[in-house]
Each structure stands twice: as structure tokens, then as C-alpha cells.
Amino acid sequence: MEFDFNYLFGIGEDTLTWWQMSLRAIGVFMAALLIVRVGNPRVFGKNTAFDIILGIVFGSILSRAITGNSPFWPTLAAALVLVILHRGLATIAYHTSGRFGDFLKGRPVELIKNGKLLHDALQKYSVTENDLQEAVRIKGSTDISTIETAYLERNGNISIIYKK
Known part of the structure; x- marks a missing residue:
């Protein structure tokens, strides 16, 4: 066969x-x-x-x-x-x-600068304060005021750099 x-x-x-x-x-x-x-x-x-x-x-x-x-x-x-x-x-x-x-991969977008929310960027990219709070909790904190900068990364994650 x-x-x-x-x-x-x-x-x-x-x-x-x-x-x-x-x-x-x-x-x-x-x-x-x-x-x-x-x-x-x-x-x-x-x-x-x-x-x-x-x-x-x-x-x-x-x-x-x-x-x-x-x-x-x-x-x-x-x-x-x-x-x-x-x-x-x-x-x-x-x-x-x-x-x-x-264009191909996107750019990171700053959401917090020197501890202050950048409301225009938050609104433009539809990121709420609750989204930021979640990212802060994932990093083990609960206080947004302790953040130096935060970015909406190209992959959609929020990265956080805390104040020293």
C-alpha cells in the first residue's frame, strides 16, 4: 500500500x-x-x-x-x-x-515626573490613577508620592522609579 x-x-x-x-x-x-x-x-x-x-x-x-x-x-x-x-x-x-x-515598536511615555502626575499623558493613553496604584502595589508600595518617575512602556506595562 x-x-x-x-x-x-x-x-x-x-x-x-x-x-x-x-x-x-x-x-x-x-x-x-x-x-x-x-x-x-x-x-x-x-x-x-x-x-x-x-x-x-x-x-x-x-x-x-x-x-x-x-x-x-x-x-x-x-x-x-x-x-x-x-x-x-x-x-x-x-x-x-x-x-x-x-513607529514599529512604540516609545515609552512618561506618566509621572518628579513625583507629579502628568495628566495629559494619562488621559492620552487612557491610564487611570487606579492603573498607577496597581503598578505601585505590584512593586510593594501603596504611596504614589514616593515615585520619582513612572513610564508606560512599549509593551503596556508601567515601570516605576522611586525617589531616593
Whole structure:
């Protein structure tokens, strides 16, 4: 009996059986692991908008390969191209300073300066005093007046530097 890869994965068929879709899911999962390894380990770890967008689009593309809404191999190729594009743009941003990197990955925004709330920045980025209180509690304090500066970081976290 000859091994028929196309039959197992339902390639070229109009409808997929439950087991063909299951085999596709396993195949896409393994291919996704390999493709992400081509990228950068930080792709799904740091969670800047740049990385989150890749995650959403990557998942959307791969889901089409699983459900058979798009051809199997071209869909996997598109996912690989997307990850290579992400890595290339991240490399360019790393080696260049200024607006391109800031556009791609964002910039930190100062929320507290010299112990004073910067209300315009808080309002512009929808950060409430409760959000700041939470960040202060996570750092082990409860008093905003002890903060020298606080930043809304590119990944959405709030970093705090206390007064000396």
C-alpha cells in the first residue's frame, strides 16, 4: 500500500473529514513551531503592538490551513513569509535609531515626573490613577508620592522609579 500524503491531509479535496482536519492541525502546529523558530524568541514574549499584530495575523493564516479555507502549502508559506518579514523589520529597527524603530515598536511615555502626575499623558493613553496604584502595589508600595518617575512602556506595562 502506497503512502498518500495528499489524501491524509485532504489536499485537493472539497471537504475535509474530521481526521484530515485533525492531521492538518497537528501538521500546522509542528510547522508553526518550526516557522516561529525561524523568527525570534521574543516574537510572542514581549508583546509590543508589533508582536501582537504578528500573533493575530499568524494565527489567522494558520487557521485557514487547518480548516481547508486556503490551500495547505501556500498558506504555510505565507505564514513563513510573515515571520521572516517580522524578523527583518525587527532587525532594521534594531540597527537604526529614531522614527522607524519608534513607529514599529512604540516609545515609552512618561506618566509621572518628579513625583507629579502628568495628566495629559494619562488621559492620552487612557491610564487611570487606579492603573498607577496597581503598578505601585505590584512593586510593594501603596504611596504614589514616593515615585520619582513612572513610564508606560512599549509593551503596556508601567515601570516605576522611586525617589531616593
